Amino acid sequence: DAGVTQSPTHLIKTRGQQVTLRCSPKSGHDTVSWYQQALGQGPQFIFQxxxxxxxxxxxxxxxxSGHQFPNYSSELNVNALLLGDSALYLCASGLQGAxxxxxxxxxRLTVT
Amino acid sequence: AQSVTQPDIHITVSEGASLELRCNYSYGATPYLFWYVQSPGQGLQLLLKYFSGDTLVQGIKGFEAEFKRSQSSFNLRKPSVHWSDAAEYFCAVAPRGVTGGGNKLTFGTGTQLKVEL
Known part of the structure; x- marks a missing residue:
């Protein structure tokens, strides 16, 4: 049973660019949440x-911004990247009502 | 606004010693409570959770946590630490009664655990 998968593992972008991150939830899960974890900090909730x-x-x-597809997978999009967007982006899945x-x-997104 | 405080940024213990990681929360009502562990370069793994009932909850890897309503605390404990427990530990809360799969988690800033051999 595959757990939550994310791609890519690492990404380097330049300020002002746009990026798309992808997430496939654990089998059977129907909700996806995204979190941003800056270095030395706890994860911060972006959206669900x-x-x-x-x-x-x-x-x-x-x-x-984001999107969820009919197969429950999800994308996180970030436009006009700033240096401060450099962070670990975590995807989490769960069941509605749980x-x-x-x-x-x-x-791991690095913005230079 | 809700907040989670983990007062210890770094803790060092000897292998075989006991461990207690502190967590305090500020919330309008008792939230759901969680402890997660994060190894370097990894995502978060759920250690244990408290929803209701017995205030002492058991988790994976020999961890336990005690919920104390009067102190708004949910401290994590382990009787005997192993070198493989070295990692970062996060306390998190989620509001009760709000629908949504998994709901919005609010995390503390984490405690980095170092284990001396």
């Missing part, structure tokens, strides 16, 4: 998707 809609959102600007989340290994 269920039934292909954004259900909850944290304090992140509109440059951060409170446990399972995390993927993350994508």
């Amino acid at each position: 998707y269920y039934e292909e809609e954004e259900r909850q959102r944290g304090n992140f600007p509109d440059r951060f 409170y446990e989340q399972y995390f993927g290994p993350g994508t």
Whole structure:
């Protein structure tokens, strides 16, 4: 049973560029959440998707957007990258109505 | 606003010694409580959770945590630490009664555990 998978593992982008990160949830899960973890910090909630809609959102600007596909996989898009967007981006999946989340290994984004 | 405080940024213990990692939360009502562990370059693994009932909860890898409502605390403990326990530990909370798969987690800043052989 595959867990949560994310791609790519690492990514280097230049300021002002756009990036897309991908996540496949654990088998049987129907919700996907995204978190940003800056170096030395705890993860910060970006948003959560269920039934292909954004259900909850944290304090992140509109440059951060996402999508959920019919197979429950998800994408995180970040436009106009800033140096401060450099972080580990974590995807977590769960079941609607449940409170446990399972995390993927993350994508390390470096903005230069 | 809800917040989670992990007052110890770094902790060093000897292998075989006992461990306690502190976590305090500030919330309008008792939230759901979690402890996660993160090894270098890895994602987060759920160690244990508290939803209701017995305030002493058992988790994986020999960890346990005790919920104390009067102190708004959820401290993580292990009787005997192994070298492989060296990692970063995060306490997290989620609001009760809000629908949504897994819901929004609010994390503390983490405690880095070093184990001396």
